[in-house]
Amino acid sequence: MLSHIAQTKRPTQPFSGLADGIASGLLICGLIAGGCLAFRTLTGWQAVSPLILAIICGMLVRNLPGVPKAATAGIGFSLRRQLRLGIVLLGLQITAGQVVALGAAGLVTVVATLAATFLAITMVGRWLGVDRQTTGLIAAGTSVCGASAVIAANAAIRGREEDVAYAVACVTIFGSISMLVYPLLAAPLGLDAMAYGVWTGATVHEVAQVVAATFQAGHEAGEFGTISKLARVVLLAPLVMILGLTAFRTARGEHSAGAAPFPWFVVGFIAMAALNSVVDIPKALEGLTALASTFLLATGLAAMGLQTDIRALRAKGLRPLALGAFGWLFISVFGYVMVTLTGL
Template sequence: MAAPIATTAPQPFMQRMRGLAPGLAFCFAVAAVAIVVRNATGIAALNPVVVALVLGIAWRAVMGPTASMKPGVAYAVRPVLRAAIVLLGLQVTLGMLWALGPGALVLAVVVVATTLPFTIWLGGVLGVDRALAQLVGTGTAICGASAIVAANQVARGRDEDVTYALAVITLCGTAALLIFPVLAGPLGLSAREYGLWSGAAIHEVVQAVGAAAAGGPEASQSGTVMKLARVFLLAPAVLALGWWVARQAGGEAAAVKAPVPWFAFGFLGLVVLGSTGLVPAEAVQASRFLVPLMLAASVAALGFSTDLKALKARGVAPLLLGVGSTLWITLLALLGVKLIG
């Protein structure tokens, strides 16, 4: 009689991939739909990240949490997000930053370095949870949704904190997108000044670029590069926030430690590599497609993980915090632009 054919157990890697597949497929499908909606409408306020968040929340509200999707959803929230932040580094070069001039570079550093601690302080005054205040402050100071989900790797807020912070930043940034073009004339800003103001003050990249474009080509160019200068500061800001969180936790419990955000070093590494000119243009272009897709997938996962009841329990204080933080960075950036001419 023939010997039975030996069978091998499935490899651990394949087992894990099968476990992750349903959740990852859901998150990336939602992300793809969000990008299609944004491209089809052409409405700047419909950032794919925002659309993906809404779709993720809606799916959970209607269908409820699904156990089979849980592993893939958790994977999208962290490893996928970190990879997206690293790839974002290909879109910023040191040459772009240098072209702004020393005054504008100092302004970018000042608005980031002061807005984050101001927001954390104001959050304490308003009674906002510390982790949520950190997320609102990071999103306001740097680059909206990307900064919020990156900062949460060290802030360790709840999913509801991230969702609320994203909602607040979206509302405030959209308001700025609509209001800034109206104020350019009354404030007597030149095209370059208006662009720098938009890039230095508005939250999301798409919102800042959209507002700057309303001032013409010169405003669009200066606004875009100023905004990228703030994006460049994402890694140092997350590292600083991680250090601050670790210090705060030191007196609470020895077991509580902020993780080292290695993805921030990856981001900086790709900025330096991209600045050498050795990165093919096709790779940079691919990052422009992949980063929004991966970020939207990560935020769709956050939306799917969010309990609306817990979100409602946060109250109105975080919204007031977002408005106060937005007013701070708006006035600070305007003052800075006037000083550097």
């Protein structure tokens, strides 16, 4: 009788263990993300991205004390599900009106700079011998919106954790340099508030970096910088769709037999942006969704860091870093040329 009861209970144990593993993994990722958000709030350093801090902290935990094997399932859940939900909620920070406010010249500058940068990095990456996954992620992060674009593009490209971490490192390094250098260049380059704002928003990697760089030149420059940056974020959706519908990620061979799966979370991103364009969402709710989006993205990046082996990053060498440097210089110069040609 007792043996029969034991046998009937035994099959439920793996499910219980899996649930515990998911919970522990989610807890680790959530603690890292919450700590990074708290750090920015307590220090007041708005230019510091909690997304970047999250992947750095995750990598430190992974490579110093290590991660319990039982938490693997929860970390994987954060990496797949929470990341994509965060990107969907990111759509609520964008409206069609914000994009239209740039005017034709501003929109042309943003779109042309993004497209030219992505193509240029892709071609130079091939010339440098950088693998297609890392090249695609660096191109997405540089041309669109930093770490958020890297993790969104990776849903289609399917790069390794090390590819994502390297790409995030590149956009962090060079975006931070731009954040410090750009305010010093506005006067020598003869840029007024609008031209400087659009140039910065169209070329600097992270949203936080754009805000920090543009508001130093005044409120008007800050507004134009933020709007042009959000216009780039809108273009994240079609870019990821294109990557998802092409064979961009077939270089490793494991998916070459068929087309890449469609990144359905991008549809959610577009739907949220459309909703925000036609419905007046209360400011309090808008703030909560923005915080939720940042937290979910940070938990996903923490999970990314928790799966990243620093030795594998070191093994990739300096060529991806050189590609990131090229992309940074290209987008900065090309964006300035576009601002000049369009008469902003």
